[in-house]
Amino acid sequence: MISRLARHLTLRLAFFCVLAAVFVWPILSQAAHINEFRDVHHLFMYERSAIDTIRRYGELPLWNPYYCGGFDAVGAPQTRFVSPTLLLGLLFGAERAEILTVFFFAVVGMEGMYRWLRLRVTEPLAALVVAPVFALSGQYAVAYHRGWIQFMGFELVPWILLGVTLAARRKPSGIAIASVAFATMLGFAGFFAAPLVAVAAVFEAVRALSEEPRSARVRSVAMLSATASFMATVAMLRLWPVAETLMSAPRIMAGTPGHAPKALLSALVGVLALKDGNTELSGSFYVGAGFLALIALGTHHRSALTSVIIAMICGWLAMGYASRISAFGMLRELPVFAAIRYPERFLWLGILFASAPVAGALSRVPYIGEGRKWRFGTVLVLAAGVCWTVGGEIAAFHRVALGREMGVVTEGRVADFRQARGNRWLTVHLESQNIGSLSCYETHRLSESTLLRADLPAEEYLAPDSADAGTVKRRAWSPTKITLGVAVSRPARVLVNQNWAPGWHATVGKVVSHEGLLAVDMPAGAHEVALTFLPWSTLGGATVTLVSLLALVLIGLRARRRREIFSRRQAVATSLLVLVPWLVAGAAYAASPDDEWPSPLLTNPNGSPAVVHEGDGHVATRAGAVFSLPLRIEEGRVTGPDEHQSVLVDVYFRRLAKIPKSTTMFVHLERRKDEPPAAKDHEDFYNADHQVVGGSFYLSDAPEGGLIHDAFGVRIEKAAPGTWDVWVAFGHVSGKKGRSLVTSPGEATVSDHRVRLGTFVVR
């Protein structure tokens, strides 16, 4: 009977709501406070300023002036207000909305899991009991503790997979479900989840296709293609602006993160606890040992095979570079996937796919034996195992959520917005004062003008070369509209102490980028000029989203009458409806009146250019050594040690042909062997290997043939006195290990296929 009741939506929702309420209950009393964890500050401030912009100024929060000198808020990958959860913020305020968002996402996640499990598990009760395991798993506790509320968007992954399978089964509702869920996830800042979703969706699509009869597979592939297309176009409101941002300021990730199987096991079954105010890997994906035992129990049946294989592949991906053949490393060779940082997040997908065999075990094991007692007993034991798991997850959430450092935001806004030096570790406390923070951190490089100042008497002023031409006065200010009174005797440039971005327009004069600063070239005379931010990427993206939703409605209406939307008679009409959003997107892109972002500045961490020209005046020692990879070190220089016990290394090299992304520069700082032995607390070796030039581009993306200047500092605080050599070589960070051979030493000293770049002396 319980099984029959589980089929009813309202009863399931009652169960999930109660569970979600237990999940968040102790934290509700802290709802008016904010989490003071470091990452929270900019992430929470994004949401708070969006809500403030709507409530206080009655504007759409398209521009955020409160951080890093201002940026396109819709185009920022980590803003989460382009989603229905914004309504919670508008109703209850940003602080109180946060835990409510967790509550609603948990309910949505459990219902999504139930529906997705039911695609392959016939027993409703089994799906009902297992659904919370993924939706309440340990990583949500970690995310909440760190203020990564946007990670709650992972709760939509089961919905996307549900849509994918339904589409493969040629049900048009699948296209709508996957598209809307994906668009909501991206609107809720799901850009970290998106690459993982792509992997999961491919697994799911392949599995769903394999389950279909051969005769129907062509139509299923057409349905899946339409699903992929609509997932992109419905999400275009977010995808277009974010793509524009990331192309102007790409996220570069390097390194070879990896975890041994034992570490991953501890992430799944270990106790999630706080250490020094943060969570560790142990317990960070907590599902408990009982859940793993249930997976093992579920593998007894053939139907569990694909789920188990997919879960194991996810486990392999989660190992990162720790496995001999790295699936994660191979994935990172792909363009978008190169920016993934944490391989262990694939455990999330592993838990999701492994939930199917567990539900299978719950639905089948009671029927292995005979008699009511056996059935009742096994159901009780298995359900108790899952309840134990979910109980452990809830306890873990409470433990880390209640261990957060809590603070309060005090309102006290200055009348006139201004930029401050600020502090990105406390930035939400500045936004509440109507003050911007130039101190800035994001996971990608932001286009930030070096002319921004935190000490100006006025935020809008005449450029130095026209400072004597007249006056500028602020008449009105809001985040997306600045009105100025400008009186100038000759054409003059007005500078605004915020970043320029495509989408700023002026009612008089012409908006320009003044070394990255927002500026407007004004004609002579007295004018009132309004600067407004309305980017074409958001307008165009919103139009494509609307057209896509309309096309989906039309497809839905046609499907009610004709069921198969890719039958021979319907295929052309359906294909046209799939293509229409792309045609609108193409037309909108071609019609864009906005200026484009300039190419990203390629610099080293010390600000020096990373791509230089022969004869630009740099002084370095000639090397001319050629490697088999093919790279040539042209020159090198070693400076220091300086007063901070650091040396500066400058390497000038060229990439002569295509090289793999895994290419790494090995840098060894080595004390000469003929020096007397180093004292115990002294070092005689340092290494500064790297895969990325100055945080700007991978070695493999260096302009072919161009002269690359790679400048980096190495701290040698404990270096033993004596003469040191700096050696440089090339090789691979993963896969084929070992050094590339020096095929021609040129004028350089070579040892062990390393080129000596220079020397320094430690006294």
Add this chain to the structure above:
Amino acid sequence: MDLPAQIAGLFVALATTALVVGRAATAPAPPPPKHVSVEDRAGFASQIASQEDDWRGKAAKDFPYDTWSQRDAFHGHEATAVKEMARISGVPYEEVLRAIDDDLHRADGNRRRPARNVNAVPVKPRPIFD
């Protein structure tokens, strides 16, 4: 039999949601902040200013030839000091941050201390985080 059960389910779902929303909406708000005198603010600002050279030195040592990381480390030290100062004085963080900002916006203050990180250093996240 199913219809009453469904209605009961809907009621439980709505009641639970209402309970959660109600508890979040009525959670006690923080007490009103303590007012800070002009002298206190000046004290905060001068205490911060007096430590800045030290923070800059530490940051330069920890992140050689990496301007954004140095600036970020500087702000890390500053955040710790702001929190500590606010905790000892029993005032919100906003008061200390406003004091620093007011100080930096005072023309005479800038003449007194020419290098106080009032310019922007564009963010350049390290490709490998430690």
